[in-house]
Amino acid sequence: MDPLIEARALTKRFGGFVAVDGIDFVIRPGEAFGFLGPNGAGKSSTMRMIGCVSPVSGGTLRVLGMDPAADGAQIRARLGVVPQEDNLDTELTVWDNLMIYGRYFDLPRAEIRRRAEELLEFVQLTDRRDSRVDPLSGGMKRRLTIARALINEPEVLLLDEPTTGLDPQARHMLWERLYRLKQDGVTLVLTTHYMDEAEQLCDRLVIMDAGRIVAEGSPRDLVATHATREVVELRFGRAAEQHAALARVRTLAPRVEPVADRLLVYTDDGDATAAAVTADGVGAASVLVRRASLEDVFLILTGRTLEE
Amino acid sequence: MSARMGSMRVLPPLGARQRPWRMVERNVLAYRRTWYVFLSGFFEPVLFLLSIGIGVGKLVGKLPFDGHLVDYKQFVAPGLLASAAMNGSLLDTTFNFFVKYKYSHTYDAILATPLGTGDVATGEVVWALMRGAIYSTAFLLTMVAFGLVPSWWALLVVPVAVLIGFAFAGAGLAGTTFMRSWVDFDYVTLALVPLFLFSATFFPLSQYPAGLQAVIRLTPLYQGVVLERALVLGHMQWTLLVHAAYLAVMGAVGLRVAARRIGRLLQP
Amino acid sequence: MSTPPVVRVMEREARVLARLWRGMVFSTLLSPLLFLAAMGLGLGGLVKAHTGRVAGLTYLDFVAPGLMVASAMQLAANEAMWPVLGGVKWMKTFHATVATPITAGEIVVGYVLWVVVRAIGASTVFFVVAALLGAVPSAWGVLAIPAAALCAGAFAAPLAAYSVTLDTDLVFPVIMRVGVLPLFLFSGTFFPLSQLPSGLRPLAAMSPLWHGVELARGATTGTLHIGADIVHVLVLLACVGAGFAWGRRTFARRLTS
Structure with missing residues (x-):
């Protein structure tokens, strides 16, 4: 099977600082792929390059067979992004957040409405549809962010530290939703610094440290090989x-x-x-x-x- | 550098032109629930017109303008309209833009969709100009209601207000790309207040010492005030085109600078 | 001897200001002086050519005390809105303060007094410049500074009490445009109240700003009317007192529930 995402010697520099230092990885359709590492390992920078919102400084990156530098908009049209910090539109209601996001993807309004109903159901926020975003709890905001990321029925869902800052109950609920998405065939790419999250969700993962990949494999293989x-x-x-x-x-x-x-x-x-x-x-x-x-x-x- | 330019340049052929309008759509949606905030923006110039134009106007009486005597409120109203166009456009492209990108991370979410940095910037400028057009239309109608608009040239008042908005949107957006924290916006205030007060808005150039007159002739809002006043009073001259060209160039240069820098700003 | 809690609240604000002095210089010192130059000198020149005097004063003498007090009001309104909401919502500094031995009631009093101190600073600078321009004919003029400070308190206390109850800052620009700006423009600042339509005059006379402006104008022009001035002071003090009483409740509800 052709890889969905492929990186060769991928590098990200901010001035003199090297955030991602020549990493290689391949993500295949339908798998749940993780970047595990501590804060500052270069995971978020890698995710932003995959999401075509941060230019590649060196090496090559192909996403969905395309080049992020040339085809950013087409790639983004087929991705869903759940960022590390919720960036919901606080000037809009829950419902309007989904509606306008669908419009950014140029979807017809009737179609967005249909999907938004479904997604609110999926993330169990139907009763909060007319609420503003501010008063929602952390777990609700994260679920809404996931619903928003799914409005364009993406082939790949990028999740940057999806459960950081959530209480245990909200985490488990989120994991369960993500697991269902995976069963539906959505490719999940996530970063985390929680080893239990990596073990729960990832088929395969790379361990990152200081901008480099130090190990790669399934959670079970990694433990068997290195510990x-x-x-x-x-x-x-x-x-x-x-x-x-x-x-x-x-x-x-x-x-x-x-x-x-x-x-x-x-x-x-x-x-x-x-x-x-x-x-x-x-x-x-x-x-x-x-x-x-x-x-x-x-x-x-x-x-x-x-x-x- | 080349990678960044690339991501801004090549967009899918379909729908690329409509994308900035999605930003406008978003802003309309945001204001739908806070219409009273939108509405309140209209009051500012009207209140100044009532207080300074009519209240203080009684103390001022009539002014000589281009060989005629005009009522003070008639003199000051076009100045207020021009200032309001500057104000709204500058606030939208400086404070409001900065808050959305730095604090609410509104643009981060939008840039994860097919919309690019160019679409966001264009959309926000278009929105600022549309808002300016709505406010200046409302203010022009208020002026008509007060009997302050003797000339049919006033039909051009709103397009010129949009031109003023364009000039300051360019300058504002370009300036914002250099801002590091909101403390830097003190400079916006520092520019806004003197321009508002000293662009021949409230009293004619003849009230200034000769040296200052020359300086004021070069400032941006002055161009807008001269244009609007001429249109409202129907004193048309070819030299007005120079003032209009000044504003057009200012907006174009500003947007050019902003376009070069905004990609790096929004997508480091 | 220990520092009173209210002073400790003020000290925190002073530390913040020490970092943000530039904004203060621009918005609270320079901007009012620019208004004074534009209105007092520029517009004043036109008034002089036409009517001569306003209420027996040159337009510069008339407008200077008005602008001084109105600027103090604007400073107070600004400081009693965004930073107060920020203190309980965005930065939560008041939450941090109330976790110490300082009470919610002391926070509101300390904060408002701090705003008053700033208003005194800004008004003093304004006063000195106005005096240099010859806009303060009377030696009693110095009393305009406490008048401006009192007026700042009359706005800061109730507004702070209200701001602390909010969840968004959406309404602040509306308050500025529909509340503060009309007061700024129609409280006898730029033209005498007698010029207003007769129906509006009683309304304008209810504005705390008008009371402040009357006090200050009486001082700078040396036309004090003891009876009326006592009423002005009492009205302003009542606003401060009502604001504190209300603020004690709203701050406590927001910070300690």
Whole structure:
């Protein structure tokens, strides 16, 4: 299948600052593709280039088989964009936001009305259609932004940090809607710095750090390739104790990563390692065994956590 | 640079020309629910006409103008109309444009659609001119109702008001592309107030010292005031074309500067 | 000795202003002086040629105190609208303040007093320039400054109380155009009230700005009428008091519910 989006040595510079540093990736029709990385990794800049609202500084980018520099308007006509910060038109009502957005795509009014009814239903905002945008909750605004992005029935939906700032309930509701879109065949491209979101939504993802891609694959493959099966988390009463214990713990397992408030011990047998740690008298205040996640992959690859 | 120009230049053949009108449509929609804000824009020049034109006019009496004596309110009304055209157009292309792009991120959402930066800028200018045309028509009718319009040349008052709006829309939009924060808009205020007060709006050029007269002859609003006053009073001369050309060039140059810079501004 | 809470509120505003002084110079100092030059000198020249004197004064003497007080009103109206709504909606600085030992009532009083302090500053500059232009014939003229300040408070207090209840700033331009501008133009600022149609005169006499202008004009021209002036002062004080009483309630409702 032809790729929907293809980047080769894609670069974005702002003056002397390199935000995206020569990355390659391919996104295929129907998949949910993620850019995972901490703030400032270059994810949003990449999304803006895909969305044809930020000129490419170097390398090549093809979106829907076209060149964003030459065919921006045609490409944008087939994309839906959910930006990181809601940019709903606060001078308009919920309904008018959908209507005028449809007009920007030059859709006939009757058709926009039909779709807007459906979309309000889809994002469960039908009863707020005549409300102004301002009083809506964060979750409602994000859902309306998604409805707005779907008004042109896009082939690709770009979502920049779709659930940042939402409460857990609103997040789960949003994930469920996105999952339904994916089932309907919409290609999802999203950025996130939440590893649980990446694991929930993405078929495939790239991990970005400082403008570069450091790993690529399905969430499961990434964990299998770069992390161990399990992780033992050790917490200590005081930072000094953790510091003192580090050398001892390192003799018990091949890979130990210290983070701000705990030590992460990478191992294929968590229970055995936990037992060894306890037997050795390291003096951890708490010992927790869990499965490895994308967070661990990022930590192992970059030495830092996603939240930093 | 070339990539940016490219994204502005090549647009799909179909519908490209209608795109700026989508901005107008959006603004109409926004004002549909806040019609009273729109309506209130009409009052400003009318209130000045009542207070300064009629109230203070009684203290001023008649003025010599081009060899005739004209009533002060007749003298001041076209000046107010010209100033209102400047005001509205400048506010739309400076404060309002800046708030929409920097704070409400209205344009970010629009630029994610087939509309491009050129469409947004053109649409906003067209909207500012349409608004100006509506207000100046209403003001002209008010003047007629007060019996202040003796000449049929006044039919050209609204087109000239749009020309004034065009000149200041160009200047305003060009200026806005250089603004960093809203604090910079103090300079807009700094320009607006003196132009409003000292463009022969409220009293003729003869009231100024000779040196200042020469300066004022070169300022932009003065051109508009001279034009509107001549049309309302029916004192037509060929030299009026120079004033009109001044405004046309000012608007064209401003929009040219703005077009070069606005892509970079809205799509870094 | 501890600083009174109201003064602490004012201190915060002073720090903000220290960063934004340029805007203040342009809009609150320069702009009124430009009006004085245009109206007092330019238009005044035409009046002189035609009628000579207005209410026994040169037009410059007549219009200077009017513009001084009207400018104080405009400053107060501006400062009691956008920044107040900003304090509870966009920047939420009042929410931050009320999280300290300072109360909602102290915020409204402190804020309004701060606006009055600014009005005193702007009026003083205006006064000095007007005096240099010869527009202040009487030594009593200095009293025009407190008159302008009082008038600023009379507008700032009720407007701040109202602004804090709003959710959008849409209505502010409407207030400026339909409320403040007519007062600016028809409160005896540019021409005597006696020139208004008789039906409108009582209406204009209800304008707090007219009371302020009468006080200030009496001072700069040395024609004080103790009885009438006491009434003017009382009316303005009543506006301030009513504004504070209302503001205590609206600020508390917005900030502590």
